[in-house]
Amino acid sequence: MLITISDIPIFPDDGIWRGRIKIQSPSNCPMCNSVTQIEPLNNWLIQKDDENAELFSFYFCSKCEKFFIGHYEVLYYQTTNLISFSPKKSYNTKDFPKLIKELSPDFCEIYNQAYIAQQQGLTKISGIGYRKALEFLVKDYVIFLNPNESVNIKSLNLSSCISKYIESSQIKSLATAATWIGNDETHYIKKNLDYNIEDMLVFIDVMVSFINTELVISDARKLTKPKNNNKSQNSTNSKN
Template identity: 25%
Template sequence: MFPDNESFIKRTVNRSMVCPHCSEKMTPTLLSITPYNDNQKYVATLYCSDCKYPIVKLFAKVWFSDNVNEINLEYNKGIVVDLPKNIEKLSPDFVIKTNRGETDKVSKMLLKPVIEEYLKDNDKLYTMSLACAYLGNDYSHYERRNLDKDIQDLERFIAVLISYISYELTLHEANDFIQ
């Protein structure tokens, strides 16, 4: 049997809301309410009536009261990258244009050796690629080393790297055109 707070939670979750996944206004379908943490918290499992993705809501019992409050959860909607068309055309599968004959070799290498071996002749490309690799790697470990940089720095570095590659491709296209 669910706790007395079930009716409050049902009223809260069965109202119109914006789906954290598809951003559509909808009324979710309640699947379950599960108490945990000695009945001090409750997890409501729902799903979007539009996109059918699951939604989780968390509620905590208010001390010295029979009420519960919803605890806001953040959903990551995923990363949408708007790549320049020349990069999308060049590399839908991230194949290295200038070294296509070495795809098998490159695909088996670690990232840093690929950068060091194939990008060393272009200082700007080498620097930005290595900076992205270092900072991205830093976020894959439990203990970060580069505390003076954050995810916004990584996003900025990647944006500059993409812009630089697009610049180089456009420059090569212009060079081919005037030849």
């Protein structure tokens, strides 16, 4: 919404600009994202030179009780161009183990996008995002185990992929449970009324831990596996 302000202090001249300027007021608080329509508490006009000026407006959000600043470029005909509202709220992200990032970078990215949506209060869509992240993790994991069947794995639905390709009973149980809750977040009718997104995230986190353990063990086996050249050397030595 455009509002008109006047009697603006000028920096660094310590004067007062008596004209009127139209500015775009915030429709959402950049800190808590709540819908708001507020007018600035104070304004300052920064005169850079004879032709260029910037305007800074000081706002207060009554919902989260935090202050923020609007930064504007002053244009001709007493209008402004909004540059930004700051500071913006920073959101937490989950840092996954290195081997999980290498196995399924898409899972890590989608999971954190859903996590940010959840922190913004978008709980109706964050569950769908977690369900998508889960599918990427499961399929990347089973492709890692069965690289020659990647084409078939990619085309399977998630439940079939879990039941057909995952041998670990722990990972299979966790993936199945997380899938059921994720499907509830996606479909019209919820079947598992006693479980919610938080339960789904617990199942995913533990599943990530199990998969990461398997990847670490696989890496250790790769290191300790006898090399062909060592076998040849040992064979030569035994003949000698």
